[in-house]
Amino acid sequence: MLHEQRTAIVTGASKGIGAAIALRLAQDGHAIIANYASDEVGANEIVDAIKKAGGQAIAVQGDISDASCMPRLFDAADQEFGSVDVLVNNAGIMRLSAVASTSDADFEAHCAINIGGVFRGMREAANRMNEGGAIISLSSSVVGLYQPTYGVYAATKAAVEAMTHVLAKELGSRDITVNAVAPGPVGTDLFITGKPEGVIESIKEMNPFGRLGTPEDIAAAVSLLVGPDGRWISGQTLRANGGIV
Template sequence: MSTDSAGGVRRVAIVTGGSRGIGRETVRRLAADGHAIVVNYAGNAGEARAAVDEAIAAGGQAIAVQADVADEKAVAALFDTAERTYGGVDVVVHAAGRMYLAPIAEVDLAELDALHRTNIRGTFVVAQQAARRTRDGGAILLFSTSVIGTALPRYAPYTATKGAVEAITMILAREMRGRNITVNTVAPGPTATALFLDGKDQETVDRLAAQPPLERLGTTADIAEVAAFLTSPAGHWVNGQVVRANGGLV
């Protein structure tokens, strides 16, 4: 069991995709709340190490563990490490994902298969371990996208995978009955991450930033605050929901 400097019990969180973007900011935010965190990453060990350092500086404990989220053996080992290091798992934030954009008529089916492997299979694999191994009273948080509502052209491959995530959320929340575990999804709008900005010119970025009534892009901190609330005791009455954190988009 992980303890803080005062001898209290720390909650333990696994954050997939924790080395960059929204996942990394969520690591820092949960660390500021005193969590012990397992930072999962796909391949960039240097960025994962930096995320661990930031978490420790923010007041948490942290280690980094590499795992392909679509590989069930690797994800089981990820949970094994969390349990062995910190005594159990209370919070699972599944922020890992990939994006591929193309008009439906031009979709590369090999790219679509790769997208499905990470975003759908990966979500099932992580959710399966989370359902089996999150301690009673804990929280599971997945990620979707507000493009499900805005229906932007070229986003069909990506958005279709996130529609699957929303369906998983609703059903898993009901399957957790009797264990006091919440299951929710955050669906960000346009957020200033490398994943979002990659391949977009400034005109496109400015146009998307102007769409919300709040007239700006979201920040990783905006989304991490929502994640922290939904996985905290204060947010525990919110369950089986998709929270569209998007500044007022449809």
């Protein structure tokens, strides 16, 4: 049963998809814990925008690769808003290279953030989230496409999907839904940085809609899954990619 006042933690909420998710969930009536690792200015801008629109939000710094981060985010939510109803595991990194040239440091960073951070978020939510809650973790449509240079990144996102499917079965008895959203190419700095314009145009042409996704496209998918119309959807990966796969 959903209660009236709901609180959502969104990791990596200072820019891109995370910022769009925080703004959309606030519009839907959630109080927001806007997590950021280093972009304090961006996180505060999101919080200010939510407050100006009549919502509630605070920014909380934390690197999700640090084991202390998730407990602190839940503590902040409990202290400020009373409890947690929604967790969106959005924060992540993507450093592209062929498997043969991937450094140990890049491999370990991907695992620490994309798998470790999401795992600890899931674990904290499993122990502390209200009944009737929702956990959303960001995967990627590269799981299924498997393009060259995406090997380690795709592997970490496949792990996110596996944990999602298992956790959904573990938390169903508490009426907590657990899903993943797997965006296709989205016009964010994370995706665009380092890519020549010709490559970006060719990727647009791969999509039936002839464009990149927007952060708001992904935020709308998250909104559906955490809202009242998404209560019978659990253990799923929603490939929000405009039909690219």
